[in-house]
Ligand code: HMG
């Protein structure tokens with residue numbers, strides 16, 4: 444099947460499960476499990492994996508093993524391994540760990556910026572400035588995430604102008620990509636298009652992505668809305684893992700399996716092998732002792748009689 448003419452023919456997926464998915468887990472997830480998950484995702488054909496965060500372990504204890512995880516992952520050529528970095532200390536960790544891409548994370552709402560990274564939006568940009576310079580000098584790629592682009596748990600509504608403003612500030616300091624994030628999953632397709640268009644006023648379509656938490660069940664509709672405005676890069680989380688520790692009640696990212704099923708159904712290529720991706724989802728769900736949040740994985744498991752095995 445060929446893609447509908449109005450949609451991009453190919454999408455680029457970033458699995459953020461090992462980072463966004465696991466950062467909120469209360470129980471300690473062993474580094475072994477994280478390493479195995481990352482390797483399974485690479486094996487499934489994910490071109491990019493957000494593997495960990497070099498953040499303060501006082502703030503996010505689950506990511507305290509970032510250096511160990513990165514040191515142990517067997518790197519697959521052609522796969523981009525990314526890590527979140529909030530400041531120079533984090534950058535030094537990421538550099539030593541030879542990550543391919545650092546992700547600086549700002550917010551479109553002041554209230555969320557304070558809760559998540561303990562500073563204002565303007566201060567966060569100043570903190571990122573030397574990080575971006577050092578990363579670019581070291582030949583690393585730099586992506587920016589714009590949290591609360593479609594709503595804030597503390598402040599409520601967030602206007603597209605605020606998204607555009609943060610995108611511009613990130614662009615001005617040399618960030619190469621703008622990830623537009625619906626942290627609390629309240630966005631609907633029209634609002635999503637407006638937020639994407641705000642980022643597209645600053646970045647080309649190939650350097651804008653959507654990051655949708657599926658709290659309100661809107662994520663797949665929002666992925667489709669992105670395709671309609673030419674945005675074809677998406678973050679997603681295997682088995683729909685996750686949530687942000689500073690966005691209470693926000694559930695995981697849209698499941699990568701569900702995004703792959705949608706895209707392949709539309710004739711949009713991803714390079715991802717859905718069967719291998721489901722295996723990665725089964726592995727991590729079993730390790731965490733819970734059922735997958737992927738609707739597609741549940742449906743296919745049931746059809747193939749794997750449901751009981753997956754829950755075991
Ligand atoms: P702070 O407390 O203001 O910073 O936190 P500080 O500079 O005063 O440092 C406090 C302590 O942390 C010090 O240790 C530092 O050395 C240490 P002490 O002297 O007390 O022993 N420290 C670090 N340790 C390791 N790595 C580092 C680091 N930095 C400081 N990089 C800070 C400010 C930004 C560090 C903190 O707020 C933080 O780490 N926040 C991270 C929050 C986070 O990871 N949130 C989740 C990820 S964002 C997200 O999920 C959203 C996203 O998915 C998109 C979306 O959905 O919206 C991306």
Ligand code: MG
Pocket residue numbers: 463624626654656686687
């Ligand atoms: Mg997130």
